[in-house]
Amino acid sequence: xxPTTQTILISVIIPAFNCEATIGRCLQSLIDQTLFKNLEILxxxxxxxxxxxxxxxxxxxxxxxxxxxxxxNSGPAAARNRGLDWAHxxxxxxxxxxxxxxxxxxxxxLSYADETVAIVNAEANRVSTDGSxxxxxxxxxxxxxxVNNTYSFFSQYSHEVVWAxxxxxxxxxxxRFETDLTIGEDTVFYHRCLIAAGGCRYTxxxxxxxxxxxxxxxxxxxxxxxxxxxxxxxxxxxxxMFPYEKPKQxxxxxxxxxLSSAVLHIGFSRELSNVAHLDAQLFKTGMRLALTTRNGxxxxxxxxxxxxxxxxxxIM
Numbered sequence: 001x002x003p004t005t006q007t008i009l010i011s012v013i014i015p016a017f018n019c020e021a022t023i024g025r026c027l028q029s030l031i032d033q034t035l036f037k038n039l040e041i042l043x044x045x046x047x048x049x050x051x052x053x054x055x056x057x058x059x060x061x062x063x064x065x066x067x068x069x070x071x072x073n074s075g076p077a078a079a080r081n082r083g084l085d086w087a088h089x090x091x092x093x094x095x096x097x098x099x100x101x102x103x104x105x106x107x108x109x110l111s112y113a114d115e116t117v118a119i120v121n122a123e124a125n126r127v128s129t130d131g132s133x134x135x136x137x138x139x140x141x142x143x144x145x146x147v148n149n150t151y152s153f154f155s156q157y158s159h160e161v162v163w164a165x166x167x168x169x170x171x172x173x174x175x176r177f178e179t180d181l182t183i184g185e186d187t188v189f190y191h192r193c194l195i196a197a198g199g200c201r202y203t204x205x206x207x208x209x210x211x212x213x214x215x216x217x218x219x220x221x222x223x224x225x226x227x228x229x230x231x232x233x234x235x236x237x238x239x240x241m242f243p244y245e246k247p248k249q250x251x252x253x254x255x256x257x258x259l260s261s262a263v264l265h266i267g268f269s270r271e272l273s274n275v276a277h278l279d280a281q282l283f284k285t286g287m288r289l290a291l292t293t294r295n296g297x298x299x300x301x302x303x304x305x306x307x308x309x310x311x312x313x314x315i316m
């Protein structure tokens with residue numbers, strides 16, 4: 001029997017694409033949860049061409065808490081948005097299809113979420129492709145963090161990803177992922193939620209296990225040109241949404257750093273290094289100027305497009 005909306009505490013959204021090798025482990029870790037009967041597990045298949053759907057369906061037959069939703073291939077942002085449209089839980093959370101969680105993960109996450117808390121922001125353990133785990137060095141930290149002029153993107157409680165978090169649905173009803181970004185869309189989504197909530201409760205508890213997959217969107221070398229465009233664009237949007245000057249300016253600096261980092265991942269040469277350095281400075285200066293102008297976003301995107309074209313010409 002499917003749980004009623006009153007008993008669904010957490011909607012777990014899993015975007016899935018050609019993940020037949022890992023989706024079974026992911027789903028089994030959710031079935032094993034101490035709160036399993038109060039979960040709604042939404043697997044959004046993004047047009048898989050392997051056996052992903054068949055595996056999910058085999059789990060769903062035996063567990064009515066698991067639901068498979070199919071869509072044509074539209075990317076992880078659109079898949080997560082579809083999951084948000086289907087979610088009925090008091091809270092929602094994201095788990096990637098190649099990751100898995102500890103048996104009491106959601107029970108512990110929920111324990112940090114009293115009625116004053118809209119986001120619980122936790123940590124994650126790192127799992128290599130050979131299965132070895134590097135645990136996060138948790139010290140039992142729990143603290144409430146407010147979004148104000150002292151907010152720091154470099155602190156532990158700042159996220160660039162959406163997993164290892166618990167979100168209160170009523171506070172985030174209208175927030176969706178921006179589908180024009182292939183990389184960095186989770187950074188924008190998280191910070192929109194953070195601002196809507198006015199802050200988060202940070203804990204260094206780590207019950208989420210992040211599997212480092214060289215074939216993931218963020219790690220594949222073939223996606224480095226997307227990183228050139230999308231990651232700085234994401235941080236431009238983050239800088240625009242913050243009402244406070246210090247985090248706004250910090251986000252500008254991160255966008256510049258992301259541009260340089262993507263260049264270095266593509267390949268290193270003296271010419272490319274010089275262009276990356278000079279263009280990053282131009283980008284940073286341009287962003288500071290753009291933040292004070294009425295058409296700031298348009299100017300920033302123009303600068304970014306110019307830099308990507310220059311770097312692409314050198315590489316190609």
